[in-house]
Amino acid sequence: MTAKLEKALDRLKSILPLKERQDAYGKQIKELQQKVLSSFVDKGRILTREEMAQHVDNLEHAVNVLKDMDMVVFSEDGNPVGAYPFSMEAREHTVQVNGHQVYAMCALDALAISPMFGVKTRISSRCRITGDPVSIQQSGKTIVNTDEARDIHFGIIWGAANADSCCADSLCMEMMFLRDGKFLSNGLRMIQTTERSSPCRRLLSLVAGFSLPLYPDRGRRREGHVEEGIRLSRLENASWGSGLSLTSSGR
DSSP states (O other): OOHHHHHHHHHHHHHOOHHHHHHHTHHHHHHHHHHHHHHHHHHSSOOOHHHHHTTOSOHHHHHHHHHHTTSSEEOTTSOEEEETTEESSOOSOEEEETTEEEEESSHHHHHHHHHHHTOEEEEEEEBTTTOOEEEEEEETTEESOHHHHTTEEEEEOGGGOOTTSOGGGTGGGGEEEEEOGGGHHHHHHHTTOOOOEEEGGGGHHHHHHHHGGGSHHHHHTTTTOOOSSBOHHHHTTOOOSSOOOSSOTTO
C-alpha cells in the first residue's frame, strides 16, 4: 500500500473505528454484528430485531451498543436498517451478491463486499458528476472486467464527516464513483470541494485494510481463489495515469 493510501486508511479508521469498537464490547456484540453483516449476503436483507434477539442475552443492551457505536444503523422507530458496508435504504450503489441485490452505504463499501465475504459481486452505480453508468465485476481482491473499469475513479469529500451524525448519513453520502480522469478536476470544482480522488483499482488495498478485519474468517474462505483480472499485488505497484491522489496535504 502506498504512503498516501496508508494515510487515507488511518484517517478513515479514526473517523469510523469499527474494528476497535468490535473488540471493545465483547464476543456477543462482535458476533452479532457479524451475523447482521452476513445476513445481507445469505438472505439479501438485514436481521430483524427478533432475529437479533436469538444471538444475545440482552437485546436492548446490544442494540444500544451497536447504535451508539455506529456499528449498526437503526431507523427512528428502532429497527435495524444498515451495517457497514450494507444498507436497507436505497442508495446509488447496488451490488449483486449471492443471488441477491443489496445496497452499499457508499462507493468504498461497494468495493468491500467481495473481498470481505469471499464472493463474486457486480457493482452498479453512476458517476456523481456526469451520471454515466459505472459497472464493476469483482472476485475478492480482483477486478474482473478490467477494460470496462479502467477509467473508474473514487472520490471522497473528507469534510462531510460529522461527529454529530452517523457516518451513513454524513461521510458515506460523499464517497463516490467518478468516470474518466479528464472529468476529475472540473467535476470536483463543480461540487465545490478540494477533496481528492483516486483510480478505484488502486483502492483495493485500502478497502481490504478497513473491511476485512471486521469479518476475517468469512473472507479467508476463498483467499486462495484465482480469477483473471487485476490482482491486488499488481495494483500496489502499478501506475494508473493522472488520477489525483486520494489524500490532501493540510486536511
